[in-house]
Amino acid sequence: MLTCREISKWVSESLDRKLPLHLRVEVRLHLMMCRMCRRYRRQTVALRTILRVQDPSMAPTAFSDIHLSKGASERIKKALTTANE
Amino acid sequence: MSTSQQLSSPEQWVDEHGDALYRFALSRLQNPSAAEDVVQETFLAALKARKQFSGRSPERTWLIGILKHKIVDLVRKESRERPAEEIDDLPSDADLLFDPAGRWRTGPLEWQVHPEKILERKEFRAVLQRCLSNLPKRLRDAFFLREMEDQSSEEICKVLAITPTNLWVVLYRARTRLQNCLNKNWFSDPDRRGE
Numbered sequence: 001m002l003t004c005r006e007i008s009k010w011v012s013e014s015l016d017r018k019l020p021l022h023l024r025v026e027v028r029l030h031l032m033m034c035r036m037c038r039r040y041r042r043q044t045v046a047l048r049t050i051l052r053v054q055d056p057s058m059a060p061t062a063f064s065d066i067h068l069s070k071g072a073s074e075r076i077k078k079a080l081t082t083a084n085e
Numbered sequence: 086m087s088t089s090q091q092l093s094s095p096e097q098w099v100d101e102h103g104d105a106l107y108r109f110a111l112s113r114l115q116n117p118s119a120a121e122d123v124v125q126e127t128f129l130a131a132l133k134a135r136k137q138f139s140g141r142s143p144e145r146t147w148l149i150g151i152l153k154h155k156i157v158d159l160v161r162k163e164s165r166e167r168p169a170e171e172i173d174d175l176p177s178d179a180d181l182l183f184d185p186a187g188r189w190r191t192g193p194l195e196w197q198v199h200p201e202k203i204l205e206r207k208e209f210r211a212v213l214q215r216c217l218s219n220l221p222k223r224l225r226d227a228f229f230l231r232e233m234e235d236q237s238s239e240e241i242c243k244v245l246a247i248t249p250t251n252l253w254v255v256l257y258r259a260r261t262r263l264q265n266c267l268n269k270n271w272f273s274d275p276d277r278r279g280e
Binding site for chain 2: 003004005006008009012013015016017035036037039040042043044046047048049050051052053057058059060061062063064065066067068069072073075076077079080081083084
């Protein structure tokens with residue numbers, strides 16, 4: 001029987017590739033019996049969803065407080081003006 | 086439909102799109118100066134390619150498209166220049182989470198969260214940003230390509246020059262570490278678990 005440590009690894013991997021059938025069966029049976037591994041799975045999926053949420057600016061919402069500094073903005077404008085001449 | 090003549094001026098670009106591009110770059114690179122540099126390169130490349138802008142998609146979408154390529158190019162270049170650490174040397178939280186018999190020590194906490202709702206909380210966004218920035222670079226690069234860019238394992242292995250088996254180990258470590266960080270710094274407060 002696989003341990004929770006091993007199952008958590010397969011749960012993660014199942015988000016990146018299709019596991020071989022015997023592992024899919026083993027993971028599914030384990031998850032039916034194990035509340036903690038079910039939680040691990042839910043967290044893994046939730047994290048993916050949270051990171052894919054975008055705000056209307058098309059940037060991830062998790063970073064919506066971040067701003068380009070005034071210094072960097074001026075520097076970039078200067079570089080663009082020079083390149084445009 | 087807009088045409089290339091109707092693109093805003095390069096200076097306006099920075100005012101209109103600078104923040105969004107920088108947020109996007111920082112979420113992937115987690116390094117402010119590298120993010121600023123890649124944003125500048127994006128604008129410069131856009132300036133050169135102005136005539137090719139078809140106007141079929143909004144200006145922002147066009148710029149983000151260029152930025153994405155620049156970020157992946159940078160990560161690819163860094164992965165090739167830097168000797169790859171042995172995967173086994175990369176930090177893993179598994180020993181903290183599991184006992185020697187492979188059982189959960191305390192187990193993950195329950196997160197009953199609605200992704201869009203929890204992202205409205207400024208304090209949560211700050212914790213998430215901190216947890217992401219604490220990921221070791223190799224874990225972070227694989228993680229953003231997979232989770233944010235939704236690239237296939239095959240594509241990511243090419244960019245990072247690693248084998249699929251190593252990639253899956255790296256992604257597992259990144260996820261487990263991030264979840265552990267969020268459990269400790271956000272969800273350990275029972276009032277925050279049900280949002």
